[in-house]
Amino acid sequence: MTTARTIKRYANRKLYDTRDSRYVTLDHIAAMVRAGDDVKVVDNTTRADLTTATLAQIIFEEEKKTPxxxxxxxxxxxxxxxxxxxxxxxxxxxxxxxxxxxxxxx
Structure with a gap:
């Protein structure tokens, strides 16, 4: 069973991939999802799950580019x-x- 890749979202809105120890963008997360990775986005301070909101944001941004x-x-x-x-x-x-x-x- 594969463990979800954890992405931390900081107060400054930066996204940090804890597995690869690097900052990522929404485009990076979209590529991870397309590649079949299970991604979980959490608020670094509150530990609230932001996955749904982040994936919806990716859909919104992609829809702006190509309806x-x-x-x-x-x-x-x-x-x-x-x-x-x-x-x-x-x-x-x-x-x-x-x-x-x-x-x-x-």
Whole structure:
């Protein structure tokens, strides 16, 4: 069983990877998650779990760069809560390196 990689978030908003003993960015954490790493983000002072908020922030930042979600899909998530995700967001195939179309939720 693999242990989650712990990332500490400091008061100055810096993120520190305790396994590799280095500061990381949201892009680094996104790459870890894509690589299959289990990541846990904790507040260095309070030890509060900030993983969900950090992953949501990554989604927000990536959505600003390359919009993939539709307004209707986001409304469904807000209106229906997590049940609206229905097991996760679908990942459409990417033909010939083209950007994927916007994701729509059922």
């Amino acid at each position: 993939r979600l539709t307004v209707a899909g986001l409304r469904k998530i807000i209106q229906g809560g997590m049940a609206a995700l229905g097991g996760g967001l679908p990942t459409p195939p990417v033909p010939n390196g083209a950007p994927p179309p916007p994701t729509t939720l059922p």
